Amino acid sequence: MESAATDRRPAQRAAALRDAAAAAAPAKSAAPARLLAVAAVAAQLLALIYIYARLELGGRAFLMLMACCVAGFVVHALLPAAARKAAFVLISLAGGVLILPHVDPWAYEGLNSYVSSFIFVAILLALGLVFYGCLRLPAPFALRIGMVLALAAWLAYQRSQNALLSDVYWRIIGAIFMFRLIVYAYEVRFARKPESLGDFLCYFYLLPNFYFTLFPVVDYATFKKCRAADDLLPTAQRGVAWIVRGTIQLCIHQILYHEIVIGADDVRSFGSLCRFIFPTYLLYVKISGQFHIIAGMLHLFGYRLPETNRRYLLAESFTDFWRRINIYWKDFMVKCFYYPAYFRLRKRNEMLALCVATIWVFLATTLLHGYQTFWxxxxxxxxxxxxIFWPILGVLVMITVVRQARRGRPKPRPPAVTWTIRVASIVAVYVTISVLWSLWSAESPRTWFETVTYWRN
Amino acid sequence: MKKLLQFEYGGCVIALAALTLTVAAWSYGAPLPLLNRALHDVRNDGPNDAALGEQTRNYYEVLLKSGARRNLPAEPPKGFWRWLRGPRNMAEGWISLHRSGAMRGSDRFVVNELIPDKETLNKGVVIRANRWGYRGPDWTREKPPGVIRIAFAGGSNVMGSGVAYEQGFVHQLQERLNRERPAGADIRYETLNFAIDGYFLPHNCYVIREEMLPFQPDLIVLVSTMHDRQHPVPLNLARMVANGQDLYFDCLKQLAARFDMRPTDSIGRLRRGWASVVDEMVQGLFDDLAEFSRDAKVPVAVFVLRLDPRSLHPSLPWIAGQAEQRGLPALRGFDAYESRQPHEVYLNAADFHPTTKAHEWIADELFDKMMANPIIHELLTPQTNEVTYGGQ
Incomplete structure (x- = not known):
């Protein structure tokens, strides 16, 4: 540990020494200040539960998820640091057993519902262990990935037949494994040493995933690195902030959804056309709100994950938009699709590599969105x-990337001009994305065209 | 201080405290005029008007929606997997009534009808059409002596989609009336269910005009839901125009003429046209019903049924008000679902038809509302079986 610490830069050396000290020393969980801090975070989470209950945001399943987060956070925070990883896995799995009966109250009532969810969580765990075992085998990677693909293909077939399990359970299986297994396999491919079972279980069995099936593609390497060893409580407080941020966004979504958004049939004037086009994109605030809540919940257990969305409404270019909205998806695409294509083609021609890799990313995005819909x-x-949406967006991003690559350093301008250009860029990007988004959300391109040419009808 | 106010530190605590106090104040009835509506919207987990017609479902809304209705097993699972799935997640034959072979096309205004004397399995229950092409026992045209007949018109909720006929609220109302005998031991009650899956207000008005009178009903009840004022109706009417069908009602023909609707127009244009006049359509059809009621001397009541436990859609009081303005007794079925959870009232995650328990609650509410309405109460508890009807 000491030799590892001395090799790094000073700030990282200090962090490494802190981590080592925290891991080695017994947690001072009995200290009053620490207890007070845990209680303060728990009190904020209870206030959130009160808000969710009164505003009926998310229903009983979400309330159960929040309850599991509060209880799990308290237990997790008071445990010694060495026990927290195992505790996180147990809390997540136990939370799944408690949450699923409320996600699917139609399956059973009473005790049977918990027995059913317990059995399903056991199946889920077994499935994960099979995947882990396949990827851990002392065999060539091609053979290991072949086994994983064979099992995934069998699962996909069962899903396509709606066999064995209910729709809710299939959604959970898809939500947990459909993307994270790709990321994990990618890491295994290039890892220098085998990945531990503990890290595997922590990465796949995330408590919020038992409620949120639309889930950010958490990167495995980032997930491992961001685990806070000693600053658990500041991380948890940050998590609370993100959950509050997400909650406010969900409230904004509901108001937009019920008060502002109109359907295609209600477009009869330019004003109603604007009301049809521009707020539709804003409804994404629900997804970004949910993602903030998910990341915030993971913060409670010490995972100081990066932001999932960063002020995407203020994007100044299409590449800026791509970088700000669903950052985890962008990182997933960059890691698994962009870089492999780019580095392979770079030797031939830099610009060609940029263009082809960008197009490849958007093609993969299109296909993977269909894949996500399947699960x-x-x-x-x-x-x-x-x-229509993804190719056009891909072309816009590609053009922006090429322009930025060719432009070099921008010329200095007066602040007022810079500010004006920034605002104009933000508005232009917002208008373009809104138009594309309304087209993407329309019943069909023809319906969209008939709607926007309302005066002809 | 600056750091303390940053959102990730003190800022979020302040925001959380403000949100908590606001919600608490609103919960205890504090007057918050600007926020009341906003908080009501936040609580409303139901679809907005555009989504009811499935006009605006972006990619993420589709993903978040349950696929349970579509995702039924090709073959019913057995043994352990059947148990794990749960009884309400795997009813055999969970497909539309059309696909189950129970329905056929029709030349009449209604476009589709049940095949008479046919029995099919749909959503795990038997749908048996009588010789007249409606669900239920074989009624006689001639009303037996000492019987008060109540005829119902409606859609799939009234027909009893997903429940046995005896468990539907129309039959349950009959059972309760015959159990409690409000008119005395000599009077029996019979309910005739003319409801068909997929029928909305225009179809139901047609059935009332064309089908019911031969069966000598003493009272006609039209069951109306929020869908009668939403996008399924414009789409249905648009298809009728596109297929060159006769619109039957003068009010519909006048509305179609106003927009110069032609069979050659696109479905989108036709649908938009009907959507812009859906309120006038409801008013015109209610005017026609009131006229029919006067001419036939049979009272027609409108039972406005709430189907969403999460919120009371504003269309429902509006529909009830329009009925009353035209002298049609309006029975407001708003309470049966109050304080209920979706899994208590819906068949499953993606089928919003009532469960057997929900049908019981609806039947009880309908009974209470009928007894509380002086016109209907007098009709159902006659001394001489003479009737008076609304508006006169």
């Missing part, structure tokens, strides 16, 4: 809206 909805679906 969450039971059908592989790529609509005409998808086939």
């Amino acid at each position: 969450l909805q039971g059908r592989f679906l790529i609509t005409s809206g998808d086939l």
